[in-house]
Each structure stands twice: as structure tokens, then as C-alpha cells.
Amino acid sequence: MKLCSACLLGLACRYNGESVPHEKVLHLAEKEVLIPVCPEQMGGLPTPRPAVELKNGRAITIDGKDVTENFEAGARQVLEIARLYDIDTVILKQRSPSCGCGQVYDGTFSGGSVVSGNGITAKLLLENGIKVLTEEDL
Ligand code: SF4
Known part of the structure; x- marks a missing residue:
């Protein structure tokens, strides 16, 4: 049993109200229980919501609001x-400001530039000894 970013399992929880179902994640879900979690929704943010980068x-929205407490x-x-x-072990969505592990978007909202770092959820899990994989590790 693992936790998994809900958007990778096809739940429409992303900031833009969409999901990003990932073939390998869905395939794994046929073999073992993957519990969907979306830390941004669980922290009280709505869907859809303004894009956030670190x-x-x-955690700062594209219009400049600090939502770190929610994250x-x-x-x-x-x-x-x-x-x-x-x-x-958890499987989290790479590059997200919550779920990214090893790389995250760089804070410029430029549509794809990344820097080394961990999302806020990935960081907390790693600090607590939980192994974090991304969909790109599968
Ligand atoms: S917070 Fe994580 S689970 Fe939720 S939409 Fe973003 S990447 Fe997906």
C-alpha cells in the first residue's frame, strides 16, 4: 500500500481543475492499493485555484498571495x-510545489523552468523517513 498524488490517479484536483492520469501509476494501482491524496485540497484550498510556485x-500564488500555511x-x-x-513509500507528482521531489518549478511562472528542490509535502515526508518516488521513477 502506498499513498499517491490524487491527480496522477485521474482525480481532477489540480489548480486548473484537471487531472494528469499517468499510465504507469494506473497500472500499478491495478496491482496494489494506492491511496489518493491531494495536499493542496487537504490544506483547504479550492479547486480550481490560482497556480502556485515556491x-x-x-508557496506564492501567481497573483502574489502567500498560501504556505495551506500547503x-x-x-x-x-x-x-x-x-x-x-x-x-509514496508516489508524488514531479515538479509540483507540494508534491515535487528533487525538482520544482522555479517560482517565475514561466511555464516549465525548474530548479532543484522539494515540494512542501515531499519535504515533510522525507524529513519523517518516508520514501518519496515520483511518477518518473516508475
Ligand atoms: S497538490 Fe499534488 S496531488 Fe494535488 S494536484 Fe498538486 S500535484 Fe496533484
């Missing part, structure tokens, strides 16, 4: 679910 460790609240809830089910 700037100096803060952190959602991250804590994902960690709680992982502990509840004794989960040691």
Missing part, C-alpha cells in the same frame, strides 16, 4: 495518513 521556500497544513495531513496506515 519562492524562497514559501503546510495539507502536508501534515498527508503525513498523518501515512502514519495511520504505516506507509513507508
Whole structure:
């Protein structure tokens, strides 16, 4: 059993109200239980919602609002679910400001430029000893 970014499983939870179903993730879901989580929704943000990127460790919307508290609240809830089910591995959406692991969008909203770093949920999970994979690791 693993936790998985809900958008990769086809749930329409992204900022733009869409999903990004990933073939390998869906294939894995046929073989083992993948529990969908969306930390941004779980942190109280609506869908659709303004795009967010990380700037100096803060989650900032495209119109300049700081939503770091929502991102952190959602991250804590994902960690709680992982502990509840004794989960040691999660699969998260690469480059997202919440879920990205190893690289994230660079804070310029330029549509694809990335920098090294972890999303706020990925970071909290890693700090708590949980292995984070992305869809690109499958
Ligand atoms: S927060 Fe994570 S699960 Fe939610 S839409 Fe963004 S990448 Fe997908």
C-alpha cells in the first residue's frame, strides 16, 4: 500500500481543475492499493485555484498571495495518513510545489523552468523517513 498524488490517479484536483492520469501509476494501482491524496485540497484550498510556485521556500500564488500555511497544513495531513496506515513509500507528482521531489518549478511562472528542490509535502515526508518516488521513477 502506498499513498499517491490524487491527480496522477485521474482525480481532477489540480489548480486548473484537471487531472494528469499517468499510465504507469494506473497500472500499478491495478496491482496494489494506492491511496489518493491531494495536499493542496487537504490544506483547504479550492479547486480550481490560482497556480502556485515556491519562492524562497514559501508557496506564492501567481497573483502574489502567500498560501504556505495551506500547503503546510495539507502536508501534515498527508503525513498523518501515512502514519495511520504505516506507509513507508509514496508516489508524488514531479515538479509540483507540494508534491515535487528533487525538482520544482522555479517560482517565475514561466511555464516549465525548474530548479532543484522539494515540494512542501515531499519535504515533510522525507524529513519523517518516508520514501518519496515520483511518477518518473516508475
Ligand atoms: S497538490 Fe499534488 S496531488 Fe494535488 S494536484 Fe498538486 S500535484 Fe496533484
